[in-house]
Amino acid sequence: IVEEDDVEIGACTTVDRAVFESTIIKKGTKIDNLVQVGHNCDIGANCIIVAQTGLSGSSELGTNVTMGGQSATSGHLKIGDFATIAARGGVSKSLEGGKVYGGFPIMLQKEWLRLQARIVSAFKNKNKEL
Numbered sequence: 557i558v559e560e561d562d563v564e565i566g567a568c569t570t571v572d573r574a575v576f577e578s579t580i581i582k583k584g585t586k587i588d589n590l591v592q593v594g595h596n597c598d599i600g601a602n603c604i605i606v607a608q609t610g611l612s613g614s615s616e617l618g619t620n621v622t623m624g625g626q627s628a629t630s631g632h633l634k635i636g637d638f639a640t641i642a643a644r645g646g647v648s649k650s651l652e653g654g655k656v657y658g659g660f661p662i663m664l665q666k667e668w669l670r671l672q673a674r675i676v677s678a679f680k681n682k683n684k685e686l
Contacts, residue, residue, distance in 0.1 A: 557581070560601075566591065572613070582619075594631065606643070618653050642668075 557571055558580045565571065566589035571579060574596045584602040587593070591605055594613035599605070604622045611617075612631035621635050624643035629635070636653020646660030659668035 560585075563587075566607070569593070572597075575613075588625075600637070621653075640665075 557573055558578045560581065560583040562584045563581050565587045568589055569587055569591040571581070571593040572595040573579060577596060579593065579596055580598045581587070581593075582599060582601040585599055585605070586603070587605045588607040588609075590607050592610040593599070594611050594615065596614040597611050598616045599611075600617050600619040600621060602620045603617050605611075606623060606625045606627075608626045609623045610628040612629050614632045615629045616634045618635060618637035618639065620638045622640045624641055624645065626643055627641045627645040627647070629647040633647065633650045635641070635647065635651045638654045639651055640656040641647060641662075642656065642658030642665050644660070645658045645662055647657070647662050648660070649662065651657055651662065656665040657663065658665035659671070
């Protein structure tokens, strides 16, 4: 495990050692309590990873990535620089940087919020007929 300067790792967090190369946590990254970092992950500089997040093996996070509580990645994918994953976001594919994502399956957070509003609206309208 390679841990660079100014990295903070919270209580009950597990960082798996690499199988072939190294699990890397770059400088300035802050990892909250109860986080699972899988083998061979490469976490970029100045990332923030919040409680109950799980990174599957060989996930790569760019610089300044933020992952909200209970979010997760499947393995062998890349998240671009300055991306934000909202709480409970399920990352199942590689993502561009500089955008805010959420939900499962993962999508832009703005689209996910619109979808949730439509579902609630449809549910309320259907119940009025009952």
